[in-house]
Each structure stands twice: as C-alpha cells, then as structure tokens.
Amino acid sequence: xxxxxxxxxxxxxxxxxxxxxxxxxxxxxxxxxxxxxxxxxxxxxxxxxxxxxxxxxxxxxxxxxxxxxxxxxxxxxxxxxxxxxxxxxxxxxxxxxxxxxxxxxxxxxxxxxxxxxxxxxxxxxxxxxxxxxxxxxxxxxxxxxxxxxxxxxxxxxxxxxxxxxxxxxxxxxxxxxxxxxxxxxxxxxxxxxxxxxxxxxxxxxxxxxxxxxxxxxxxxxxxxxxxxxxxxxxxxxxxxxxxxxxxxxxxxxxxxxxxxxxxxxxxxxxxxxxxxxxxxxxxxxxxxxxxxxxxxxxxxxxxxxxxxxxxxxxxxxxxxxxxxxxxxxxxxxxxxxxxxxxxxxxxxxxxxxxxxxxxxxxxxxxx
Amino acid sequence: xxxxxxxxxxxxxxxxxxxxxxxxxxxxxxxxxxxxxxxxxxxxxxxxxxxxxxxxxxxxxxxxxxxxxxxxxxxxxxxxxxxxxxxxxxxxxxxxxxxxxxxxxxxxxxxxxxxxxxxxxxxxxxxxxxxxxxxxxxxxxxxxxxxxxxxxxxxxxxxxxxxxxxxxxxxxxxxxxxxxxxxxxxxxxxxxxxxxxxxxxxxxxxxxxxxxxxxxxxxxxxxxxxxxxxxxxxxxxxxxxxxxxxxxxxxxxxxxxxxxxxxxxxxxxxxxxxxx
Numbered sequence: 235x236x237x238x239x240x241x242x243x244x245x246x247x248x249x250x251x252x253x254x255x256x257x258x259x260x261x262x263x264x265x266x267x268x269x270x271x272x273x274x275x276x277x278x279x280x281x282x283x284x285x286x287x288x289x290x291x292x293x294x295x296x297x298x299x300x301x302x303x304x305x306x307x308x309x310x311x312x313x314x315x316x317x318x319x320x321x322x323x324x325x326x327x328x329x330x331x332x333x334x335x336x337x338x339x340x341x342x343x344x345x346x347x348x349x350x351x352x353x354x355x356x357x358x359x360x361x362x363x364x365x366x367x368x369x370x371x372x373x374x375x376x377x378x379x380x381x382x383x384x385x386x387x388x389x390x391x392x393x394x395x396x397x398x399x400x401x402x403x404x405x406x407x408x409x410x411x412x413x414x415x416x417x418x419x420x421x422x423x424x425x426x427x428x429x430x431x432x433x434x435x436x437x438x439x440x441x442x443x444x445x446x447x448x449x450x451x452x453x454x455x456x457x458x459x460x461x462x463x464x465x466x467x468x469x470x471x472x473x474x475x476x477x478x479x480x481x482x483x484x485x486x487x488x489x490x491x492x493x494x495x496x497x498x499x500x501x502x503x504x505x506x507x508x509x510x511x512x513x514x515x516x517x518x519x520x521x522x523x524x525x526x527x528x529x530x531x532x533x534x535x536x537x538x539x540x541x542x543x544x545x546x547x548x549x550x551x552x553x554x555x556x557x558x559x560x561x562x563x564x565x566x567x568x569x570x571x572x573x574x575x576x577x578x579x580x581x582x583x584x585x586x587x588x589x590x591x592x593x594x595x596x597x598x599x600x601x
Numbered sequence: 602x603x604x605x606x607x608x609x610x611x612x613x614x615x616x617x618x619x620x621x622x623x624x625x626x627x628x629x630x631x632x633x634x635x636x637x638x639x640x641x642x643x644x645x646x647x648x649x650x651x652x653x654x655x656x657x658x659x660x661x662x663x664x665x666x667x668x669x670x671x672x673x674x675x676x677x678x679x680x681x682x683x684x685x686x687x688x689x690x691x692x693x694x695x696x697x698x699x700x701x702x703x704x705x706x707x708x709x710x711x712x713x714x715x716x717x718x719x720x721x722x723x724x725x726x727x728x729x730x731x732x733x734x735x736x737x738x739x740x741x742x743x744x745x746x747x748x749x750x751x752x753x754x755x756x757x758x759x760x761x762x763x764x765x766x767x768x769x770x771x772x773x774x775x776x777x778x779x780x781x782x783x784x785x786x787x788x789x790x791x792x793x794x795x796x797x798x799x800x801x802x803x804x805x806x807x808x809x810x811x812x813x814x815x816x817x818x819x820x821x822x823x824x825x826x827x828x829x830x831x832x833x834x835x836x837x838x839x840x841x842x843x844x845x846x847x848x849x850x851x852x853x854x855x856x857x858x859x860x861x862x863x864x865x866x867x868x869x870x871x872x873x874x875x876x877x
C-alpha cells in the first residue's frame with residue numbers, strides 16, 4: 235500500500251528471515267513490491283506505507299541468486315555443440331538451473347574449431363533472467379588460445395596460438411565478440427599482451443587458465459587487464475615455493491591498486507582437495523568465486539555423453555574423458571558446490587552465499 | 602520531581618519502558634483519542650526502546666493509536682544516512698512495532714525553509730492536542746535535546762548550532778571523524794518540552810553524573826538547560842547508580858527510600874494482569 239497511489243501494488247514483508255547484507259547474514263525483514271526489493275524505511279517515511287501481507291520464513295535464509303561463470307551445459311545440452319537451435323538448448327538449461335539457485339550464468343564453450351564458434355556464438359544472446367530461466371550474462375570462451383600441456387579435456391587439434399597480430403587471430407577463430415563476457419587464455423603464449431589489452435578495452439573479462447605460465451607472466455597479464463583465474467589449481471602449474479605460478483596471483487604484490495584478481499573454484503568435492511580450498515580461501519578470501527564447470531551430463535544418469543568434440547563417461551559423481559582418468563568437468567550443481575564449500579571451509583553461511591553470487595546489488599538495497 | 606534510582610543501565614531502561622507501557626495502557630488510546638509521546642534518540646534510550654519492542658511483541662501494548670514527536674534531527678544530513686535520527690528511529694523502534702507512519706513526526710533537516718519547518722512542527726504538536734509524556738535524555742553539558750548551554754529556557758522549536766561538547770560526543774557515530782559530524786540541528790525548545798503534561802528524563806552512566814548534579818541540585822540556569830524542569834509540575838528522572846555519583850548522599854538516600862512507592866508506577870496495571 236502507499237499513500238495516494240492510483241494502481242494498487244501490494245507490499246509483501248518477509249519476516250523471521252536472514253538476508254545477505256554487508257557481506258554477512260543478518261536477521262532483517264525483506265520487503266518486496268511489484269517483484270522488486272523495497273527499502274522499508276523509504277516506504278515508511280516517504281509513502282507512509284506498510285505491508286499488505288506478511289510471510290513468516292521461520293528462520294530461513296533468503297539468498298541472492300547464484301551466478302555461474304563457468305558452465306558448459308547440463309541436462310544433455312552441450313553449449314559447444316553446433317546445433318541449429320542453440321538458443322533453445324541454452325533456454326532449457328537456464329530454466330533447469332533455477333532449481334539450483336542460479337539466476338545468471340555464462341554459457342561456456344570449450345576449445346572448438348572456428349566453424350563451431352561461427353555457428354554457435356550468433357545464437358547466444360545476453361538477456362535478463364526471470365521466472366522462465368536464469369539470465370545469460372554472456373558467453374565464456376574457454377580456449378582455443380590455451381597451452382597444449384594443460385589442455386585437460388580440450389581437444390589438442392583445435393588449440394591455437396597468436397600468429398598475426400593477436401586480436402585478428404581471435405576474430406578469425408571466434409567470428410565475433412558480441413555477447414562474449416569472458417575469454418580464458420594462456421598468457422605465456424607469444425603476443426598475448428595486446429590481446430589481453432584489447433579484450434579488456436572491449437569490456438570482456440580476461441581469465442588466465444589452461445596455462446603453464448609462471449608468476450611473472452601471470453602478473454604481466456594482470457597488469458594488462460586480466461582479472462580472473464579459471465578453475466584455480468586445475469590445468470595450471472602446481473604451486474611451487476620458488477615460482478608459485480598463476481596460483482601466486484592470490485598473494486601477488488604486483489596487482490595494481492584498487493584491482494582484485496578473482497579466481498574460480500570448483501568445490502564439487504572432486505576437483506579440489508578441501509585443504510587446497512582452505513589454503514586459497516585463507517590466502518585471498520575476497521577473490522573467491524564458486525563455479526560449477528558443469529558439463530552436459532549434469533543432471534543426467536551415469537553413462538557416456540558428448541562434450542565438445544570428445545566423449546566423456548560418468549561414474550558416480552565423477553566425469554572422465556572416456557577411457558582415461560582425466561577429469562572432464564564437474565556434474566555437481568551450484569547449490570551442492572555452495573554446501574560442500576561451506577562444509578569444507580567450515581564457514582559461516584553468510585560468507586559462502588557471497589561467494590556464490592558475484593553481484594549482490596538489489597533494487598533499493600545496496601548490499 | 603521523582604528521582605528514580607536503579608542499579609544499572611538495563612534496570613533503568615526497563616523501569617522507563619514499563620512507565621511508558623503503563624502510560625499507554627492507562628490512557629487507553631483509541632481512534633478518537635491518541636496518546637502523544639515525545640521521543641529522544643542516542644545510546645541512552647536504546648535499552649528502553651528494546652524493552653518497549655518486547656512488550657509490543659508479547660502483545661502487552663499497541664502503538665496503533667500513539668503519536669510520536671521526536672526531539673531533534675541534524676541539519677543537512679541525508680534522511681537515509683545511517684546516522685540520521687530518522688534512520689535511528691526506524692531501526693531502533695518504528696520498524697519493530699505497529700505504529701503508523703503518519704502518526705510519527707520527525708523534524709526534516711533538509712527542508713527548503715528551516716524556520717517554516719520548525720514553526721510547522723510546533724503547529725503539529727498543538728494540532729495533536731499537545732504532548733502527554735515527553736521522554737528525553739541529557740547531554741554531558743546538561744542540555745535537553747539540542748538546547749545547548751545558553752539556550753533560552755522558554756525557547757521553541759528552532760535551528761541550533763551544536764556546541765563543541767556535543768560534536769565531540771557525537772563523533773563516535775561518525776567513525777571518530779569530527780569533520781563529518783553535522784554542526785547544526787533542528788530541535789524542540791526548552792519551552793516546547795515544558796509544555797508537555799509530563800516529562801521523563803533518562804540519565805545513565807558516570808559521564809552524565811555531573812550534568813545530573815547541575816540539573817537537580819543547583820539552580821535553574823540556562824547553562825544547564827535540563828534544570829528548567831525544576832519548574833515543571835510532573836518530572837521523572839530515571840537514573841542508574843553511576844549517574845548519581847555527583848549527588849549528595851542525602852539526596853540519593855531520600856529518593857532511594859521512596860522506591861517502594863515509585864515502583865508502584867511500573868507495576869502491571871489490572872488490565873494487563875487480567876490478560877495474562
């Protein structure tokens with residue numbers, strides 16, 4: 235209700251709930267009107283309004299939607315498959331992942347030949363989410379400009395290096411950078427600096443991964459604008475005390491003032507040992523971002539399924555490159571990752587919610 | 602005056618809250634009969650507000666037919682600033698109870714014309730039938746609301762420049778940064794509060810002891826504006842032990858000796874006992 239309004243917009247007050255504000259869970263009521271979060275103080279003083287209905291949450295947490303910046307598909311849909319109707323596959327997954335609490339995501343494409351990018355990319359558009367499915371923030375292009383030594387499950391024959399002038403190679407491989415939110419590349423590849431700079435200039439997040447870069451190479455990439463690390467620990471050189479490699483970015487003193495290096499972590503209980511999760515978290519808690527790196531098989535029963543140009547096999551909670559013991563990706567949904575992370579790090583719930591949600595800006599509530 | 606002395610802050614807060622609770626219950630407010638209260642902000646009344654919220658949640662009282670008038674507000678501080686008195690009242694009282702927004706009145710420190718805002722506030726009080734019970738605190742310099750030393754004892758709602766003592770005392774709410782504390786405020790006058798039917802001043806803590814001494818054991822003086830209430834027919838001072846540290850032993854003994862009488866004022870009224 236509000237004073238002097240023409241159209242009746244009921245105000246709902248969620249009580250006995252915990253909300254995420256100022257990086258922690260607080261016992262605060264949540265007020266909503268017309269599907270937007272409301273500042274109750276403004277409602278009270280400006281509009282002399284009050285709640286039309288109250289919902290007792292009995293102590294539950296109301297968390298902001300999770301954001302997954304690395305997800306390769308799910309429920310049988312593989313984002314790297316050059317189908318005729320990619321957008322309906324994306325819509326299907328976006329609707330399914332709502333039940334995991336994910337409200338925004340970056341459909342991720344693994345290393346593929348130019349033909350696949352040219353066919354798939356024009357069909358995936360940035361758009362807001364809603365009741366029908368999670369929003370698409372933009373595509374995450376993981377490869378093909380990555381290291382052969384750390385390709386993981388990516389097909390070697392489609393890996394590329396920067397030949398001509400850097401960005402031209404990118405445009406030739408991908409076709410277009412419209413609707414691209416993030417690119418994972420290996421910074422030790424010659425010519426990467428200008429590519430990193432150009433991508434950042436265009437508003438694309440540059441993430442370091444699938445790389446054998448040493449710490450200096452990684453720091454140089456950060457200086458040129460790189461701001462993310464793709465699935466920390468996986469597909470990079472292990473931490474070494476004389477050259478910490480990409481992992482060293484977590485405590486590097488070469489990160490420009492005012493900038494943060496964020497890092498994705500797959501907390502599915504398989505890709506990273508809980509002790510490693512804890513080391514990363516303790517070293518740089520504010521940079522931690524939970525990702526699923528989920529593959530098409532997430533949500534499907536055990537067996538063989540297709541990922542990019544390869545076949546993978548599900549055994550229990552593990553997904554391997556068929557015939558090998560190389561991890562192919564995760565099949566743990568985001569809410570499972572959040573809970574597993576909380577348990578592994580033995581943390582307060584509020585901090586974990588922050589890590590699942592990169593952004594926590596609400597209309598009317600700046601958290 | 603009645604000088605009520607409790608052991609500590611929590612007990613003083615509870616006594617004050619029960620007094621207000623009983624006031625509401627015995628007044629029996631209704632749609633044609635609103636109870637008007639004057640309210641303070643700051644750390645002193647927080648315990649009292651907590652208790653009032655408890656009594657509301659237990660179903661003992663309702664604020665549906667209660668009108669409130671706050672004592673003061675900073676000038677120039679955005680209304681939604683965490684340290685504004687609007688924010689204080691919302692977070693520490695209004696959002697927890699069933700009071701209607703249109704029944705609350707807080708001076709607008711961002712009004713286009715501050716004089717007009719102050720005059721309008723006085724008119725609103727008159728229109729509401731005057732204030733039944735004005736609750737207040739005391740500053741370390743003996744001020745009531747923002748009526749700093751030197752304020753006229755018959756003053757009305759107006760703009761006041763804050764004294765150095767007050768700015769320093771408030772700096773703790775602005776991260777200790779003196780430059781961030783507002784220097785001006787809108788405040789009800791001493792005369793405005795004197796017109797209330799009853800006045801209750803809550804004073805707790807050793808740092809307020811000297812001000813309390815000046816207010817009740819020395820003469821009426823515009824340098825210690827709370828002293829004006831020596832000339833009000835119905836004043837209650839609610840204190841903890843520490844606040845009485847500068848008083849004469851005789852004064853303290855006299856009023857402590859009357860606690861068994863004064864405590865009757867906070868016993869649950871028959872209507873409440875029947876409910877429970």
